[in-house]
Amino acid sequence: MGKHGMGTFTVLESLGSNRYKFQYRIWAELPDESRKRLTGRFSGTEKELRAFMQKVKLEAKGQGVSADPGMTVNTLIEEWLDGKAQEVSARTASIYRGVFLRHIRPRIGGTKVRALDAARLKGFYTDLRRDTDLERTRVQIHLVLRQALDHAVLTGVILSNPAKVVRPATAKAVRREALADAGDVPAWTHEEASKLFAVAMEDRSPFGWAVALGLQTGLRRGELLGLKWSAVDLAGKTLKVVGNLTENDGHRAVGNPKTRESRRVVPLSEEAVRVLKAVREWRDLESTRPGWGGTDFVFPTVDGKMQHPSNINRKVKALTTKAGVRYLSMHATRHTFVTLLAATGVSLQHISKLIGHKTPLVTMTVYSHVFKEEVAAPVLNLTGKLS
DSSP states (O other): OEEETTEEEEEEEEEETTEEEEEEEEEEEOTTSOEEEEEEEEEEOHHHHHHHHHHHHHHHHTOSSOOOTTOBHHHHHHHHHHHHTTTSOHHHHHHHHHHIIIIIHHHHTTSBGGGOOHHHHHHHHHHHHHHOOOHHHHHHHHHHHHHHHHHHHHTTSOSSOGGGTOOOSOHHHHHHHHSSSOTTOOOOOHHHHHHHHHHHHHHOSHHHHHHHHHHHHOOOHHHHHTOBGGGEETTTTEEEEOOEEEEETTEEEEEOOSSGGGSEEEEOOHHHHHHHHHHHHHHHHHTTSTTOOOOOBSSOOTTSOOOOGGGHHHHHHHHHHHHTOOOOOTTHHHHHHHHHHHHTTOOHHHHHHHHTOSSHHHHHHHTTTTOSSOOOOSOOOOHHHHO
């Protein structure tokens, strides 16, 4: 652990070229002379971190920025986004900005922050519920506003955060969205998963096989589509999760897995091996055709290039329709894996390691509806559930 006049920090991960992912802790003096502990994450050099911690502490005291009484919601969120981009992944920052541009700026962007009281915020959420069908979108909007208004409190623009008093109608969804994984998301039943797995295998397409392997391993979408043959050991029946394919504003890149614990070795069932052998056979044939992209991705496009992750849900919709089961998003393959595995008696600790959660407590929180009672078991055997 490092120490700095502004607080303490811990190195979580080396990013190369003297850049690291840090966890920082700061005791900051607020404008009312009270003190508050601020924690967060920052990616960069140690020098950049120290400068950032200094900036955070000054902003908390109201010295780093002007506590402009006429500041609008637009200005506040732009300022908050600039700082947040240093703490979160590029994909998360892109989501925050998209939520702001599409939903917040057109409706209340010109409103003065000091005029955005609880009553006005409640009216905004009421209109939002009428105009926006997706609950998840409303939850994301609330999270952006809540965090931006926290920043306004720290910088002395306002004294209290109205978003901590007023929430969208579904407070349960707000808690769920705040988790590392989306919490109580529906999963397919044993019968539905079996049907979907069979149809996905029959589809003989990269996305179809990705769905099938997701059901067998619980890998996240980005982990599946970022998987390369160099990380697959068919003889040893394992694969290594070492990359994560993301897409931000049309730009695709393979970066590090979501967390340090996400970098893991995953055992493969006989069915998972069958999926990968089918993909390998297809790839060996397709790679001889003119125009093949030549990538090492396990699930490339039909011409051998990097996939567009956002397109996979269309394939999931087509497969579920053909299988005659409920349509759920691609992420449901992960939840289905956990649900069916827990039903076989595999322990919470083992499942937590398999899916790359930081601790079993995270798994218990996210899947509280599954782990009503932990039952220990020594083996992984999902094959019988899906074959």
